[in-house]
Amino acid sequence: xxxxxxxxxxxxxxxxxxxxxxxxxxxxxxxxxxxxxxxxxxxxxxxxxxxxxxxxxxxxxxxxxxxxxxxxxxxxxxxxxxxxxxxxxxxxxxxxxxxxxxxxxxxxxxxxxxxxxxxxxxxxxxxxxxxxxxxxxxxxxxxxxxxxxxxxxxxxxxxxxxxxxxxxxxxxxxxxxxxxxxxxxxxxxxxxxxxxxxxxxxxxxxxxxxxxxxxxxxxxxxxxxxxxxxxxxxxxxxxxxxxxxxxxxxxxxxxxxxxxxxxxxxxxxxxxxxxxxxxxxxxxxxxxxxxxxxxxxxxxxxxxxxxxxxxxxxxxxx
Numbered sequence: 001x002x003x004x005x006x007x008x009x010x011x012x013x014x015x016x017x018x019x020x021x022x023x024x025x026x027x028x029x030x031x032x033x034x035x036x037x038x039x040x041x042x043x044x045x046x047x048x049x050x051x052x053x054x055x056x057x058x059x060x061x062x063x064x065x066x067x068x069x070x071x072x073x074x075x076x077x078x079x080x081x082x083x084x085x086x087x088x089x090x091x092x093x094x095x096x097x098x099x100x101x102x103x104x105x106x107x108x109x110x111x112x113x114x115x116x117x118x119x120x121x122x123x124x125x126x127x128x129x130x131x132x133x134x135x136x137x138x139x140x141x142x143x144x145x146x147x148x149x150x151x152x153x154x155x156x157x158x159x160x161x162x163x164x165x166x167x168x169x170x171x172x173x174x175x176x177x178x179x180x181x182x183x184x185x186x187x188x189x190x191x192x193x194x195x196x197x198x199x200x201x202x203x204x205x206x207x208x209x210x211x212x213x214x215x216x217x218x219x220x221x222x223x224x225x226x227x228x229x230x231x232x233x234x235x236x237x238x239x240x241x242x243x244x245x246x247x248x249x250x251x252x253x254x255x256x257x258x259x260x261x262x263x264x265x266x267x268x269x270x271x272x273x274x275x276x277x278x279x280x281x282x283x284x285x286x287x288x289x290x291x292x293x294x295x296x297x298x299x300x301x302x303x304x305x306x307x308x309x310x311x312x313x314x315x316x317x318x
Contacts, residue, residue, distance in 0.1 A: 006030050021213050029209040036201050040091045040194045047095030049186030052176050069149060072108040075101075076144030079112035080137065089113035090283055094193055097160070097287075104152015111300055112144030114274045120250065127254045135311070136267060143271075143303045150299055159292035203282050224261050224269070232308035235265045236301055239272030249273045263315045268308025276300055 006027055010016045016023040075096075082089070089110050096106040116137050124133040176182050224235050253270040257263055281293050 108148025
């Protein structure tokens with residue numbers, strides 16, 4: 001419905017040419033900006049509402065002490081069933097942090113959510129078959145678990161922006177007397193966070209719109225084919241600045257693979273494009289300091305490069 005409205009505004013009301021790159025970039029910007037801001041409000045409100053039913057101190061203690069690795073597995077698996085891109089996953093990530101969930105566990109969700117989802121699985125089954133699809137899903141969840149676990153062990157909470165993320169040391173239990181108060185809390189929290197982050201969303205999506213519509217697929221293919229042994233890291237570094245859902249990148253990965261680019265290289269490009277993007281970094285800058293963003297991107301980038309080489313090796317062996 002949102003896409004239909006935006007198409008009508010641009011192509012009927014303002015009479016823009018649907019084939020022009022400028023019109024496509026504006027379309028991309030409007031659609032993703034509205035979608036992400038609405039998701040910010042809706043999802044943070046829902047997470048905030050659900051938080052009122054959770055004993056926060058007990059949940060935090062259980063996640064931190066008893067089963068730290070299982071917490072990462074659960075968060076990563078939950079991310080795998082949520083149909084969000086890297087930017088759209090941020091509202092739930094912020095909600096997790098506000099709830100006192102450890103940073104590493106929240107990162108496990110943020111890493112896996114854009115990498116794996118149900119419509120991606122359907123597309124990959126059609127293009128690559130069940131074996132490659134299963135291997136990809138497992139690798140995506142593993143990247144989330146390992147990346148989140150490592151980030152959690154580094155104790156990086158000090159790099160969160162204090163006015164956006166509540167200090168876990170000051171977290172207090174609040175008793176809500178009725179359903180209405182719980183709804184009010186969720187709405188208030190959603191509006192508060194959205195008010196602080198909406199401008200970063202617009203800046204991030206604007207960069208994504210430019211890159212998405214003005215960087216030709218042929219250029220990416222030529223660079224990859226000339227990379228030699230370094231083709232996987234080249235593919236990843238090409239994918240990181242891009243912006244788009246993993247499902248939207250599947251056809252590009254298929255074309256690259258059919259043109260002779262190794263399977264692991266094509267999938268690494270797809271993973272990097274989905275899990276890491278310049279717009280995501282810009283939006284996250286409102287929630288965390290640059291050092292933490294660089295560490296997060298660095299660890300996930302290395303994990304994706306390793307996964308790409310692993311898939312290339314399996315392609316040779318099998």
